[in-house]
Amino acid sequence: MVLAAADPRSFPALVRILARGGVVIAPGDTMYGLVGIAPEAEQRLRGVKGRGEDKPFLCLIADASWIERISDMPMPSGLARYWPGPLTLVFPARAGGTAALRVPNHRFLQELLRALDRPLYSTSVNRTGGEPLRTMEEMRRELESDVDAIFDAGDQPSDAPSTLLDITRRPFAILRQGAVRLLPEDLL
Secondary structure (H helix, E strand, C coil), rough: EEECCCEEEEEEEEHHHCCCCCEEEECCCCCCCCEEEECCCHHHHHHHHCCCCCCCCCCCCCCCHHHHHCCCCCCHHHHHCCCCCEEEEEEEEECCCEEECCCCCCHHHHHHHHHHHHCCCECCCCCCCCCCCCCHHHHHHHHHHHCCCEEEECCCCCCCCCEEEEECCCCCCCEECCCCCHHHHHHC
16 A cells, blocks of 8 residues: 555544554655564564565664663663764663664654654565665665555655664774764764
């Protein structure tokens, strides 16, 4: 099902689909993403992506105060200036392992997170190993039958993915260079 961003009924419909455990394609601040409520939608997302259990999904949160829902580690003060924005930080997770968290700089995603009051898993719109799909036509052709909805806000310009930074160790380690160019002092 395709939900047009211009239709005022689409946003509430999208919230209902996600709240029921659905997986959708939605616009973001770096590119469209496959999203679902964390952690309930994890297996559905893995099925759509064809992704194994060994690679986790990043988790979108509304603001830094949501970190405490997932981790006991506070936000490093020197990195706070990059949120909201395309910087994903890997925190130690309270439940064990790690959690990659990001506060998106995108009004739609912020509204969606606040309406759900739950973090969202997010990943690029593609099958594992394939290039990210960039146009509505590509996304509809390749994935419409595998997701519960596509929120169509029109084609977005291609952008670099978020920078991925592991803050569970010192110095911090860049795991993926993306849209944010960190300064050497950001890694200390």
